[in-house]
Amino acid sequence: MNFKPTSKMILRLTMVIGILLWVALTFVNGLQVFDKIYEVNLGISKQLPALLLDLFFISFIVYYRISIKKVESSNFVDLLWRVFAIGLVTTVISLASELFYATIADTTLADHWLTNTLFYNINFALISVFLISTFTVWKKLVLYQKSRRLVIYWNVFEGLLMACIFFNFTGLTLQSSIIFKLLFGILVLLALILSANLKWVAYLNFKQKWKSILLILLISIYLIYFFRLVYTPESESLRFLNSIDNLYVVTLFTFLLAYSLFSFLVILFNLPTSSVFEQKLEEAINFQRLSQSIQQGENENQIFDVLLKSAMSAVYADAGWVEINKVNGEPLLRTKNISHVNLNETKRQIKQGKHKYLLKTPLGKASDEDRILVNFKKSNFRSALIVPLVVQNKIAGQMYLLKEVSDGFNSEIINIINTFSSQAAISVENFRLLGDALENERYKEELNIAKSVQRALIPKTLDHDEHFEIHAFTEAAAEVGGDYYDTFKLEDHKFAVVIGDVSGNGTSAAFHMSQMKGIFQSLAQLDLSAKDFMIKANSALSKCLEKKSFITLSYFIINTVERSIEFSRAGHCPTLYYSKKDKKSKYLETKGLGLGILRNEKYANFVNVNKITFAKDDIVMLYTDGISEATNSEKDEFGYDRLQVLLDQNAHYDPVMIQKVFIGKLYEFCGNEDLNDDYTMVVIKFK
Amino acid sequence: MIEIHKDIENNYLLITVEGEADASSAIHLDNSIKESIEEDHKIILVDCTKLNYISSAGLGVFMSHIGEIEEKEINFILFGLSEKVMNVFNMLGLDQLLTIKSNKEEVLAGI
Numbered sequence: 001m002n003f004k005p006t007s008k009m010i011l012r013l014t015m016v017i018g019i020l021l022w023v024a025l026t027f028v029n030g031l032q033v034f035d036k037i038y039e040v041n042l043g044i045s046k047q048l049p050a051l052l053l054d055l056f057f058i059s060f061i062v063y064y065r066i067s068i069k070k071v072e073s074s075n076f077v078d079l080l081w082r083v084f085a086i087g088l089v090t091t092v093i094s095l096a097s098e099l100f101y102a103t104i105a106d107t108t109l110a111d112h113w114l115t116n117t118l119f120y121n122i123n124f125a126l127i128s129v130f131l132i133s134t135f136t137v138w139k140k141l142v143l144y145q146k147s148r149r150l151v152i153y154w155n156v157f158e159g160l161l162m163a164c165i166f167f168n169f170t171g172l173t174l175q176s177s178i179i180f181k182l183l184f185g186i187l188v189l190l191a192l193i194l195s196a197n198l199k200w201v202a203y204l205n206f207k208q209k210w211k212s213i214l215l216i217l218l219i220s221i222y223l224i225y226f227f228r229l230v231y232t233p234e235s236e237s238l239r240f241l242n243s244i245d246n247l248y249v250v251t252l253f254t255f256l257l258a259y260s261l262f263s264f265l266v267i268l269f270n271l272p273t274s275s276v277f278e279q280k281l282e283e284a285i286n287f288q289r290l291s292q293s294i295q296q297g298e299n300e301n302q303i304f305d306v307l308l309k310s311a312m313s314a315v316y317a318d319a320g321w322v323e324i325n326k327v328n329g330e331p332l333l334r335t336k337n338i339s340h341v342n343l344n345e346t347k348r349q350i351k352q353g354k355h356k357y358l359l360k361t362p363l364g365k366a367s368d369e370d371r372i373l374v375n376f377k378k379s380n381f382r383s384a385l386i387v388p389l390v391v392q393n394k395i396a397g398q399m400y401l402l403k404e405v406s407d408g409f410n411s412e413i414i415n416i417i418n419t420f421s422s423q424a425a426i427s428v429e430n431f432r433l434l435g436d437a438l439e440n441e442r443y444k445e446e447l448n449i450a451k452s453v454q455r456a457l458i459p460k461t462l463d464h465d466e467h468f469e470i471h472a473f474t475e476a477a478a479e480v481g482g483d484y485y486d487t488f489k490l491e492d493h494k495f496a497v498v499i500g501d502v503s504g505n506g507t508s509a510a511f512h513m514s515q516m517k518g519i520f521q522s523l524a525q526l527d528l529s530a531k532d533f534m535i536k537a538n539s540a541l542s543k544c545l546e547k548k549s550f551i552t553l554s555y556f557i558i559n560t561v562e563r564s565i566e567f568s569r570a571g572h573c574p575t576l577y578y579s580k581k582d583k584k585s586k587y588l589e590t591k592g593l594g595l596g597i598l599r600n601e602k603y604a605n606f607v608n609v610n611k612i613t614f615a616k617d618d619i620v621m622l623y624t625d626g627i628s629e630a631t632n633s634e635k636d637e638f639g640y641d642r643l644q645v646l647l648d649q650n651a652h653y654d655p656v657m658i659q660k661v662f663i664g665k666l667y668e669f670c671g672n673e674d675l676n677d678d679y680t681m682v683v684i685k686f687k
Numbered sequence: 688m689i690e691i692h693k694d695i696e697n698n699y700l701l702i703t704v705e706g707e708a709d710a711s712s713a714i715h716l717d718n719s720i721k722e723s724i725e726e727d728h729k730i731i732l733v734d735c736t737k738l739n740y741i742s743s744a745g746l747g748v749f750m751s752h753i754g755e756i757e758e759k760e761i762n763f764i765l766f767g768l769s770e771k772v773m774n775v776f777n778m779l780g781l782d783q784l785l786t787i788k789s790n791k792e793e794v795l796a797g798i
Contacts, residue, residue, distance in 0.1 A: 570780075591783070
């Protein structure tokens with residue numbers, strides 16, 4: 001079994017060992033005294049009680065070292081309280097024993113050597129326990145915020161002190177031995193140097209300082225009381241129990257008293273300035289709160305609340321408010337220590353105040369970014385500071401700070417306020433940016449939805465029969481686009497094919513594109529002529545298009561029995577037609593007017609219809625201006641000539657391949673695949 | 688970028704359009720034309736000599752005022768269109784609705 005002693009067990013063990021050692025020591029001491037008085041030579045070595053005493057010390061040193069480790073609290077008052085409590089217990093026991101001694105003073109028992117030895121040993125044990133426990137706490141205080149150097153000093157001191165425990169083997173006394181005096185001198189010097197380490201004092205607040213002063217005072221009283229007990233003048237002491245001659249105890253006393261004295265004085269002198277230190281600390285914390293407020297999921301108003309609170313406490317303002325400008329309506333008010341009635345009255349007074357000073361902001365350009373300092377005569381408040389809150393280069397509002405004393409704002413205070421207000425502004429700015437980012441994210445999400453909706457509008461299969469092949473390709477510059485193509489089977493062997501482009505691009509174009517789809521799908525069912533289709537489509541679109549929007553469209557009716565194409569062009573790019581017989585392509589030039597341009601019945605006058613016949617391997621290429629007007633970095637357009645040449649060169653391919661070649665060449669020409677317009681092409685090849 | 692100047696010359700208003708009339712700049716073109724129509728000018732000439740490019744948004748501006756021009760019987764004439772710009776007008780069919788002349792002399796001879 002793997003047995004591992006816990007610190008609790010070690011604590012108990014050392015305690016028990018310590019007590020047993022004390023009992024043994026008392027017994028041996030008793031025997032020694034007995035030996036002396038009755039001169040019976042018991043042959044007890046002089047080293048034995050010394051050894052027992054040293055072991056007793058060591059066991060209690062170990063005990064307190066372990067027990068202090070368990071005290072995680074860095075609250076110094078708690079630590080001092082610990083020392084005070086142990087001191088209280090030991091002193092009470094000591095006093096009780098003395099009281100008891102006093103009651104039996106007149107009896108023979110009081111003079112008895114056994115009683116003397118017992119009382120002496122009780123007191124001695126109590127003193128040792130108190131000294132050792134105090135020492136462990138003082139160590140923690142000395143080493144608070146330690147440096148490397150301090151640790152070295154301390155280790156030397158403590159090492160020497162531990163070594164001193166065994167000095168009693170030498171049997172030398174303070175009074176007679178020069179070595180004792182020298183060692184004592186060195187240790188006291190070290191102790192005094194170490195006693196200057198009082199960093200912990202600075203971290204006490206005002207209340208804690210008072211408590212600490214009280215506790216240290218009481219601890220010092222215990223120390224002095226015990227010192228008096230131990231320091232029994234030579235004449236009165238029992239000849240062989242001069243504990244003042246124990247180097248360890250004496251040094252410990254000196255160190256503990258010195259440190260108590262130093263702490264006491266330093267705390268005392270720190271009392272008047274402690275409020276300033278606390279103030280600075282609070283400022284730092286408030287500053288941090290201001291910068292952290294976003295992470296805590298606070299909103300803008302809460303940031304302004306923190307600002308007002310921090311600013312007021314930093315400058316000891318008696319009242320104040322933050323006025324946040326709203327785009328429409330009354331400004332939002334966050335107030336502190338002031339009623340709305342009072343606020344309006346004060347504002348009026350500020351407006352009328354004669355003693356106004358403008359303080360230029362070093363970074364601000366506009367005059368409304370100046371801070372204003374006002375002094376009044378007849379008012380509850382005698383001075384006011386007005387600080388504008390500048391968020392994203394705009395005045396988001398003002399902070400008003402009021403004091404009941406005149407000239408209450410010095411330049412130091414104004415600087416602090418400036419820092420606070422700029423930090424608050426940064427927080428608000430961050431908060432707003434975060435909001436914008438979230439909003440953008442939401443828009444993006446919406447656009448993605450729009451994109452998938454629009455994708456559903458693009459036909460998955462294109463109507464055709466065995467007399468022709470058809471293939472299409474479309475790409476939008478943004479998430480959604482305004483290009484449109486579709487097919488409809490009017491009758492057996494009769495198909496409608498349409499390609500269109502809504503003016504502009506993006507979301508508004510996409511809406512109109514979907515309207516166009518609806519119109520096409522409805523009108524196609526009526527099996528209209530190309531002309532009627534255009535007239536009716538224009539009429540329908542006239543009622544739903546935006547004022548400045550229009551749609552260009554090419555409409556085709558392919559009859560595979562007649563082997564004819566009837567077509568009409570409403571402002572759309574001219575269709576490219578490849579004739580197998582001529583081995584050449586040409587543009588089908590016809591007059592036409594874009595849909596939605598003329599929103600009345602006169603439109604009918606502008607519709608032209610042409611009819612051609614097709615032969616095997618003839619190709620119809622439909623496209624939008626995204627392709628013909630695509631530009632490269634030199635601002636050259638892809639252009640009609642290039643399209644024509646490309647089709648001539650690739651007419652032997654099937655529609656899928658032709659499309660691939662065209663788009664490949666297009667990308668090659670533009671130098672990238674990021675075109676700034678929607679682009680679509682539909683290729684029909686007859687069989 | 689687009690630059691638009693308006694000058695009153697003799698009995699007509701001359702609007703000079705320079706640069707590119709695309710989606711972002713079309714609004715300025717629209718405002719000037721709208722103003723000019725509201726100012727009750729009977730003859731408005733638009734000098735497009737230095738108009739390098741016009742997008743569908745730019746065309747939309749001209750298109751949207753056709754109705755009002757007719758209604759108010761304004762003599763609204765464009766001139767000096769580059770071949771490229773002219774092609775765009777032609778393709779959409781706007782040449783059938785708007786009066787387009789090749790240069791200022793031709794315009795002045797007509798009015």
